[in-house]
Amino acid sequence: MTPETFIIAKASEAIQALYGVQIDPATLQVQVTRKEFEGDYTLVVFPLLKVSKAAPEATGNAIGEWLRTNCPEIASYNTVKGFLNISFSAAWWHGLFAEIAGAEDFGQLPPTGKTIMVEYSSPNTNKPLHLGHIRNNLLGWSVAKLLQVNGNKVMKVNLVNDRGIHICKSMYAWKVLGNGETPQSSGKKGDHLVGDYYVAFNNLYKKEVDELIAGGMSKEEAEKNAPSLKAAQEMLFKWEQGDPEVVELWKTMNGWVYDGFDKTYKDLGINFDRTYYESQTYLSGKALVQKGLEAGIFERQEDGSVWCDLTSDGLDRKLLLRGDGTSVYMTQDLGTAEQRFNEYNLDEHIYVVGNEQNYHFQVLKLILGKLGFDWADSIYHLSYGMVELPEGKMKSREGTVVDADDLLAAMYETAKETSMELGKIDNLSASEQDELFRMISLGALKYFILKVDPKKTMLFDPKESIDFNGNTGPFIQYTHARIKSILRKADEQGIAHSASDLSSEAELSPKEIRIIKILNTFPSKVAEAGAAFSPALIANYAYELAKEFNQYYHDTPILREENKAVLACRLVLVENIAKVLSKAMSILGIILPERM
RNA sequence: GGCCCGCUAGCUCAACUGAAUAGAGCAUUUGACUACGGAUCAAAAGGUUACAGGUUUGAAUCCUGUGCGGGUCACCA
Numbered sequence: 001m002t003p004e005t006f007i008i009a010k011a012s013e014a015i016q017a018l019y020g021v022q023i024d025p026a027t028l029q030v031q032v033t034r035k036e037f038e039g040d041y042t043l044v045v046f047p048l049l050k051v052s053k054a055a056p057e058a059t060g061n062a063i064g065e066w067l068r069t070n071c072p073e074i075a076s077y078n079t080v081k082g083f084l085n086i087s088f089s090a091a092w093w094h095g096l097f098a099e100i101a102g103a104e105d106f107g108q109l110p111p112t113g114k115t116i117m118v119e120y121s122s123p124n125t126n127k128p129l130h131l132g133h134i135r136n137n138l139l140g141w142s143v144a145k146l147l148q149v150n151g152n153k154v155m156k157v158n159l160v161n162d163r164g165i166h167i168c169k170s171m172y173a174w175k176v177l178g179n180g181e182t183p184q185s186s187g188k189k190g191d192h193l194v195g196d197y198y199v200a201f202n203n204l205y206k207k208e209v210d211e212l213i214a215g216g217m218s219k220e221e222a223e224k225n226a227p228s229l230k231a232a233q234e235m236l237f238k239w240e241q242g243d244p245e246v247v248e249l250w251k252t253m254n255g256w257v258y259d260g261f262d263k264t265y266k267d268l269g270i271n272f273d274r275t276y277y278e279s280q281t282y283l284s285g286k287a288l289v290q291k292g293l294e295a296g297i298f299e300r301q302e303d304g305s306v307w308c309d310l311t312s313d314g315l316d317r318k319l320l321l322r323g324d325g326t327s328v329y330m331t332q333d334l335g336t337a338e339q340r341f342n343e344y345n346l347d348e349h350i351y352v353v354g355n356e357q358n359y360h361f362q363v364l365k366l367i368l369g370k371l372g373f374d375w376a377d378s379i380y381h382l383s384y385g386m387v388e389l390p391e392g393k394m395k396s397r398e399g400t401v402v403d404a405d406d407l408l409a410a411m412y413e414t415a416k417e418t419s420m421e422l423g424k425i426d427n428l429s430a431s432e433q434d435e436l437f438r439m440i441s442l443g444a445l446k447y448f449i450l451k452v453d454p455k456k457t458m459l460f461d462p463k464e465s466i467d468f469n470g471n472t473g474p475f476i477q478y479t480h481a482r483i484k485s486i487l488r489k490a491d492e493q494g495i496a497h498s499a500s501d502l503s504s505e506a507e508l509s510p511k512e513i514r515i516i517k518i519l520n521t522f523p524s525k526v527a528e529a530g531a532a533f534s535p536a537l538i539a540n541y542a543y544e545l546a547k548e549f550n551q552y553y554h555d556t557p558i559l560r561e562e563n564k565a566v567l568a569c570r571l572v573l574v575e576n577i578a579k580v581l582s583k584a585m586s587i588l589g590i591i592l593p594e595r596m
Numbered sequence: 597g598g599c600c601c602g603c604u605a606g607c608u609c610a611a612c613u614g615a616a617u618a619g620a621g622c623a624u625u626u627g628a629c630u631a632c633g634g635a636u637c638a639a640a641a642g643g644u645u646a647c648a649g650g651u652u653u654g655a656a657u658c659c660u661g662u663g664c665g666g667g668u669c670a671c672c673a
Contacts, residue, residue: 031612036617042616044615046653046654047653080616082653164672165672303671314599315599315669328671329673332673354667355668357668358600358601362600385602385666386666386667422635451610452609453609455601458608459607459609461608464607464608469635470620471609474635475621478635486632489632524612536610540609540611543610544620551637551638553633557632559632595633
């Protein structure tokens, strides 16, 4: 039972005893007492005035007095305006502390029995990953982890967009300009190589269009008739026919891209339980369209195309099948959703996709509902905002995209430079140093991106992200390393510091109580963050805890303490800060080093 | 134009279901090194929460309207 629920339960009893009214516990609000007031937790009494028929102060005092005399856990109280500030007894704090210290899986919530699928990443295979994908990947991985810690069975999936005109463009450019270049022959990373040919295609295409226009063709016509585009379209057609040569090239080039992606995913520290390929799913969903037609939810036009009319829902008409009977994006998503819910018996399905697709998912959900699936409301679009740069928006055409691999490399370099300057890690081996630089650079990047509320557009300033001061990942990593250093010294000196060494003789200081209070809120923070699908809440929690430790550490001697009981108490406290920090950061995919 | 989202300190971001004087970091100014790790800590300064109404004992938060910014409304994915 948390202190909050304890107070709510007891306050309900108090109200029953004092005013003879059974109050709905939901109307009672308990919050952590603000620093400037005396007390641990605060009950807001305003909502009770109707029942008490008395002034706020009087009501607060009456309830406070009842609590103090009837609950041994509660030591004192005071009322300021409409706020009843309650202080727990020292014994109670010791009990809570021992409970936290003894809990091995602190913060892991009990099983819910639910299975949740999280789809994220979803790259196209014609170009490497960029900064926008990084936000997607980090969010997706972290939300999956968060849901796991909330007690769910989670399945992480990727849907690779491996077919379509875009990859054919790269294929065509490679065929005419590539001279058989491969990742091996050029030393280029596979996804970058294919991306380069995508760019080459666009240049070639542009040149052809310009020439056609110069030759007297209209712009519109030229854009349709450029030979390279025609060739790419021809390739797409052949691919759909299963032409062996085209399919072979497609397989080869996609293979290069997958090797490249695997490397980037590995560098980012993310993974998937299953990967879907659009080449295998793009035909699904047609049966559902048929079903919808029969049910009269969809309508077929004279040209054979099928539509769903959503105008009565305030939206537009949506195409589901082209005139030639082929399916579109929406058709595929309808089909795969049904497949997945059936195959895995999902309770929820989360799609981590950028907010430019809000409309798509709104429609998807609506249509699934119309088709009569009761799980239509169990799909959730985790929509995230764009990542902007100080210079403005990222536009791939203008070359202002930040490549994921380049960014990771730059972060690594900066982590290295900064650490070397400080010169604290000279005694580490080269490979240990390398591992450390990776931890720090990745920690900085992940924290910087995940601490922002997903749905907001965020600004990524490379310079600022690399600043290791303030509210950053490295600050938390550093805090952890310091704690570990203290614990190492304690071990060297043979000082005991396990939960069983705690003694109620050691008096807890206000700062220590504040830290226990923060530690204690971790499980409810996890629940809150899980409900909101927001790793940002966890990030900000970890920062608060780390900061609290630094303040405490700065003026409280730990190893110099002579009283054994107090010493053990402090060490256990500090150890538990490290424990919770590490659990919180693991939800973000950030590793905390033992030393740095 | 329709629909969706955002707007909080100079900058980047917080504020759980409405609650006390809206909080951090960066940058600025000042102070603290006999350091159990200074990648630290303390302090100052910085706000009409875009604007106007409304609901409420109480609004950054809920409702209506306005402004500014973004997204989206393809037989693309």
